[in-house]
Amino acid sequence: MTSAPGAPPVLSVRNLSVTFTGSGRDVPAVRDISFDVHAGEVLGIVGESGSGKSVTSLAITGLLPPTARVSGSIRVGKVEVTTADAETLRHMRGREVGMIFQDPTTTLNPVLPIGRQVIEGQVSHGFVAASEAPARAAALLREVDIPDPDARIGQYPHQFSGGMRQRAVIAMAMAGQKRLIIADEPTTALDVTVQAQVLAVLAKRQAETGAAVILITHDLGVVAETADRVAVMYGGRIVETGTVREIFAAPRHPYTVGLLQSLPRLDVVADRLVPIPGQPPTPARLPPGCAFRPRCPIGRDRPLCAAEDPALHAEAGRATACHFPDEIPTLLGAPLPPRAAATPKPAAATLPAPLLEVEKLQVHFPIRTGLLRRQTGTVRAVDGVSLSVRPGETLGLVGESGCGKTTTGRAIMGLIRATGGSIRFGGDEVTTMDPAALRRTRRNMQYIFQDPYASLNPIKTVGDIVAEPLRIHGLFEDAGGMKRVAELFELVGLSRTMLGRYPAEFSGGQKQRIGIARALALAPKLLILDEPVAALDVSIQAQVVNLLQDLQKELGLAYLFIAHDLSVVRHICNRVAVMYLGRIVEQADRDTLYEQPAHPYTQSLLSAVPVPDPARRGHTGRIVLQGDIPSPAKPPSGCPFHPRCFRAEARCSTEIPAFRDLATQPTRAACHFAAPRLPEQAA
Amino acid sequence: MTGYILRRLIQLIPVLFLASIGIWAMVYAVPGSPIGAIVGENATQEQIADAMQRLGLNRPLHEQYWSWLTGALVGDFGQSIQSREPVLHLIMARVPATLQLGLFSILVGLLLGVPVAIISALFPNTWIDRVLSAWSALALGVPTFWLGILLILFFGVQLRWLPAVSTYVPFFEDPLGALRNILLPALTLGTYVSGIFARFLRASLLGELKADYVRTARSKGLPERDVVGRHVMRNALLPFVTIVGLMLAAFVGGTVVTEAVFTYPGIGRLLIQAIGVRDYPLIQGCILFVLVIYVLMNVLVDVLYAYIDPRIEYR
Numbered sequence: 001m002t003s004a005p006g007a008p009p010v011l012s013v014r015n016l017s018v019t020f021t022g023s024g025r026d027v028p029a030v031r032d033i034s035f036d037v038h039a040g041e042v043l044g045i046v047g048e049s050g051s052g053k054s055v056t057s058l059a060i061t062g063l064l065p066p067t068a069r070v071s072g073s074i075r076v077g078k079v080e081v082t083t084a085d086a087e088t089l090r091h092m093r094g095r096e097v098g099m100i101f102q103d104p105t106t107t108l109n110p111v112l113p114i115g116r117q118v119i120e121g122q123v124s125h126g127f128v129a130a131s132e133a134p135a136r137a138a139a140l141l142r143e144v145d146i147p148d149p150d151a152r153i154g155q156y157p158h159q160f161s162g163g164m165r166q167r168a169v170i171a172m173a174m175a176g177q178k179r180l181i182i183a184d185e186p187t188t189a190l191d192v193t194v195q196a197q198v199l200a201v202l203a204k205r206q207a208e209t210g211a212a213v214i215l216i217t218h219d220l221g222v223v224a225e226t227a228d229r230v231a232v233m234y235g236g237r238i239v240e241t242g243t244v245r246e247i248f249a250a251p252r253h254p255y256t257v258g259l260l261q262s263l264p265r266l267d268v269v270a271d272r273l274v275p276i277p278g279q280p281p282t283p284a285r286l287p288p289g290c291a292f293r294p295r296c297p298i299g300r301d302r303p304l305c306a307a308e309d310p311a312l313h314a315e316a317g318r319a320t321a322c323h324f325p326d327e328i329p330t331l332l333g334a335p336l337p338p339r340a341a342a343t344p345k346p347a348a349a350t351l352p353a354p355l356l357e358v359e360k361l362q363v364h365f366p367i368r369t370g371l372l373r374r375q376t377g378t379v380r381a382v383d384g385v386s387l388s389v390r391p392g393e394t395l396g397l398v399g400e401s402g403c404g405k406t407t408t409g410r411a412i413m414g415l416i417r418a419t420g421g422s423i424r425f426g427g428d429e430v431t432t433m434d435p436a437a438l439r440r441t442r443r444n445m446q447y448i449f450q451d452p453y454a455s456l457n458p459i460k461t462v463g464d465i466v467a468e469p470l471r472i473h474g475l476f477e478d479a480g481g482m483k484r485v486a487e488l489f490e491l492v493g494l495s496r497t498m499l500g501r502y503p504a505e506f507s508g509g510q511k512q513r514i515g516i517a518r519a520l521a522l523a524p525k526l527l528i529l530d531e532p533v534a535a536l537d538v539s540i541q542a543q544v545v546n547l548l549q550d551l552q553k554e555l556g557l558a559y560l561f562i563a564h565d566l567s568v569v570r571h572i573c574n575r576v577a578v579m580y581l582g583r584i585v586e587q588a589d590r591d592t593l594y595e596q597p598a599h600p601y602t603q604s605l606l607s608a609v610p611v612p613d614p615a616r617r618g619h620t621g622r623i624v625l626q627g628d629i630p631s632p633a634k635p636p637s638g639c640p641f642h643p644r645c646f647r648a649e650a651r652c653s654t655e656i657p658a659f660r661d662l663a664t665q666p667t668r669a670a671c672h673f674a675a676p677r678l679p680e681q682a683a
Numbered sequence: 684m685t686g687y688i689l690r691r692l693i694q695l696i697p698v699l700f701l702a703s704i705g706i707w708a709m710v711y712a713v714p715g716s717p718i719g720a721i722v723g724e725n726a727t728q729e730q731i732a733d734a735m736q737r738l739g740l741n742r743p744l745h746e747q748y749w750s751w752l753t754g755a756l757v758g759d760f761g762q763s764i765q766s767r768e769p770v771l772h773l774i775m776a777r778v779p780a781t782l783q784l785g786l787f788s789i790l791v792g793l794l795l796g797v798p799v800a801i802i803s804a805l806f807p808n809t810w811i812d813r814v815l816s817a818w819s820a821l822a823l824g825v826p827t828f829w830l831g832i833l834l835i836l837f838f839g840v841q842l843r844w845l846p847a848v849s850t851y852v853p854f855f856e857d858p859l860g861a862l863r864n865i866l867l868p869a870l871t872l873g874t875y876v877s878g879i880f881a882r883f884l885r886a887s888l889l890g891e892l893k894a895d896y897v898r899t900a901r902s903k904g905l906p907e908r909d910v911v912g913r914h915v916m917r918n919a920l921l922p923f924v925t926i927v928g929l930m931l932a933a934f935v936g937g938t939v940v941t942e943a944v945f946t947y948p949g950i951g952r953l954l955i956q957a958i959g960v961r962d963y964p965l966i967q968g969c970i971l972f973v974l975v976i977y978v979l980m981n982v983l984v985d986v987l988y989a990y991i992d993p994r995i996e997y998r
Binding site (some may be wrong): 090 | 690867894895896898899900901902904905906909913917918935991992993996
């Protein structure tokens with residue numbers, strides 16, 4: 001569905017610069033970028049926070065705030081966006097350009113019905129008569145595979161699941177044969193199986209309409225699977241462009257190399273990630289010369305790189321902005337070996353006794369309704385979870401949002417009351433402890449939260465934040481006071497000179513290090529890590545993952561690692577448990593679970609992870625799950641996964657499968673038909 | 684929904700019970716006895732004892748409270764010591780006047796405040812925003828008695844367009860006469876609340892204008908009036924409804940100062956008069972009435988919330 005050769009591009013950007021002038025001094029967010037997008041093509045724009053990728057998308061649609069100063073040229077069809085008046089831009093947005101944003105929870109208006117939001121743009125531009133609007137809205141929802149669209153148009157966003165919301169946003173963006181679709185991190189807020197659904201719908205609608213698509217993302221896997229061409233942005237500039245295969249097979253900019261190397265992958269072995277050192281620059285504080293120089297293995301000490309920002313050299317369809325492109329291949333090193341088959345694990349007799357043992361843990365929340373607040377139902381958030389963590393090992397707990405993994409972690413920590421089952425820590429039962437004993441035990445378990453921004457009190461200095469657990473337990477003086485806090489700072493790779501600063505002065509990665517230092521203050525034996533790297537940029541994520549691995553080795557810590565990112569889990573965990581709807585459906589050592597997943601849900605999850613290797617695009621093994629995770633208030637009868645399972649038979653809807661050891665491999669699974677995928681399915 | 688309202692009303696019972704103890708006891712806790720006011724300063728011991736006997740003031744406190752409470756439950760708040768009329772009658776006679784003033788004041792406040800908020804929020808930190816913000820601060824800061832006196836002097840005394848003393852004329856009997864009488868006090872109170880409304884709604888609008896769904900609405904190519912009118916306004920109204928409801932409750936509960944300035948026959952003046960002569964049953968009745976208005980208005984606001992916000996489900 002590519003346009004005829006020689007046809008003018010749908011979008012043409014030339015020498016675009018965007019500078020924000022609001023804060024008293026000029027902040028260059030986008031600096032001199034040029035690119036084209038043609039009909040039927042997907043251009044992937046890759047970059048970390050602050051790289052200017054989202055500002056670029058707002059500039060194209062003319063939605064920048066008034067404090068932005070734009071220079072250069074943006075042509076969408078016949079419209080020159082940089083000089084057009086507001087009314088022309090408004091018509092362009094309604095007719096030519098559709099936008100898909102990151103978080104469908106906030107991008108839809110909570111108080112207006114979905115149908116109206118999907119169609120109102122078309123009505124406003126006179127393409128659809130008001131009388132036909134409901135029917136058109138329903139038709140649009142049907143095109144993005146939303147079941148029962150006639151009833152759905154009257155519902156509100158909170159009545160849709162996350163995946164359905166994002167599909168509704170796609171329907172809205174593509175309404176009326178738009179020629180250009182800009183998708184800004186369209187799947188970042190979604191679970192991996194839902195991401196697969198949404199990307200499939202996006203690809204289907206693009207094929208039907210022949211629209212040009214700009215896909216802005218930090219996820220190299222998504223880019224590898226969907227983009228035709230790629231532009232890599234750093235510090236407000238495009239530093240490299242090329243076809244998707246070229247970029248992944250032979251990157252020509254040290255930043256691209258760094259990104260690819262810092263990514264944990266499902267398909268290759270690496271004992272240690274290779275992070276890019278330092279932080280991405282903020283637009284307000286760009287280093288002189290090449291913006292990447294302070295982090296660059298080639299240019300770090302070269303005067304030319306510090307003095308002069310390299311121009312983007314184009315050559316045979318590829319371009320790179322580096323003074324020393326010939327040296328790039330030396331960075332690549334030997335290709336990483338593909339993963340070998342699972343090696344047998346040492347016999348169980350040599351393993352130490354578990355530090356944490358959870359058995360048949362239940363966390364049920366009552367649903368109360370009516371005048372007298374009678375309990376009319378139960379949300380089975382956690383419904384019979386058993387797991388164990390040994391000293392010095394990492395157990396991964398994976399699953400999609402709403403599966404109960406965070407509730408499990410919080411119940412173990414005692415932040416939520418368990419309604420059943422047992423939790424033993426170091427052999428002692430936690431659920432029945434008196435408050436004083438519980439306090440002592442809790443010292444040995446610490447919790448690290450997902451959001452490093454929200455989990456640090458903004459009005460305390462970071463030194464006080466890290467010292468707080470010591471003070472609460474009355475150990476501050478005994479532990480050595482601020483000297484101990486300074487040691488903790490150095491342990492997590494921060495300077496002790498930062499003790500007196502406030503959280504707002506730190507970047508996301510540094511804040512997460514502060515969170516880790518706070519958790520380590522009481523010298524715990526177990527850390528419960530709840531999505532500790534999910535909010536971080538790829539290059540920073542690798543730094544924190546490496547830090548966690550180093551700390552584990554150095555201090556002999558045990559980790560319960562709660563995450564949805566299967567690649568990170570494969571990299572860091574020894575054993576993995578997969579949760580679905582409050583239950584563990586499969587548990588095995590890491591390699592067995594990833595090489596020979598036995599439960600259909602694990603198989604679907606693994607197949608849905610985008611692989612950052614465009615050569616493997618279109619591998620036929622993807623299982624796209626239908627529907628959404630059911631509500632834990634009304635779990636399906638029998639096996640909770642059976643309504644979405646490709647292997648389900650009549651028995652699955654009546655009989656709950658036992659969580660049992662499999663005869664064929666060292667795996668425990670709760671499935672009547674647990675077995676590795678057949679070769680024709682695995683493809 | 685009906686179940687929700689019923690439950691909320693039932694939840695009010697303990698609130699009102701506790702408050703009734705406070706209101707009843709407060710009167711006995713302050714120095715000075717109602718007896719002095721009834722029998723006069725030169726009364727003899729017998730006259731005092733006689734009055735105490737007659738009013739039941741010599742019974743144990745819990746008995747006094749109990750009989751007051753059981754009476755209050757069936758609408759009997761006792762007799763006014765001053766006028767010998769039932770307290771309930773006195774209050775009910777003033778309710779229409781206070782209600783009319785309260786509603787008109789809120790209306791004036793909305794008419795003055797909402798446009799100011801919208802213009803301020805659409806052009807934040809511009810000269811027009813600064814001028815309007817200064818105006819709201821002024822409206823809020825000027826004491827109502829002073830503004831009231833100023834309005835009376837100008838429109839009532841100088842120009843003689845409007846009566847300087849406002850009496851209650853029922854709106855549905857004589858709309859023009861009602862407007863003539865209510866305009867100045869409503870303008871006084873309305874100016875004051877318009878400052879509150881403008882500041883509150885401006886902040887709420889500015890917060891909503893930064894929301895992601897606004898960017899989505901603009902990306903659809905909607906004209907700005909639809910972006911603000913359809914998308915932003917409804918969300919911004921959610922917190923605003925609370926403040927309007929509370930102010931309405933405050934005005935309906937009686938506006939002591941303004942009613943005094945305009946000698947308007949509302950609940951506020953009734954309360955002031957009652958306090959002046961230590962008419963304890965009347966004071967208790969007035970305060971309880973104000974309290975009931977407040978809590979009922981809160982329930983009303985919560986119900987309105989559900990009407991505006993589909994995410995709120997009342998079960």
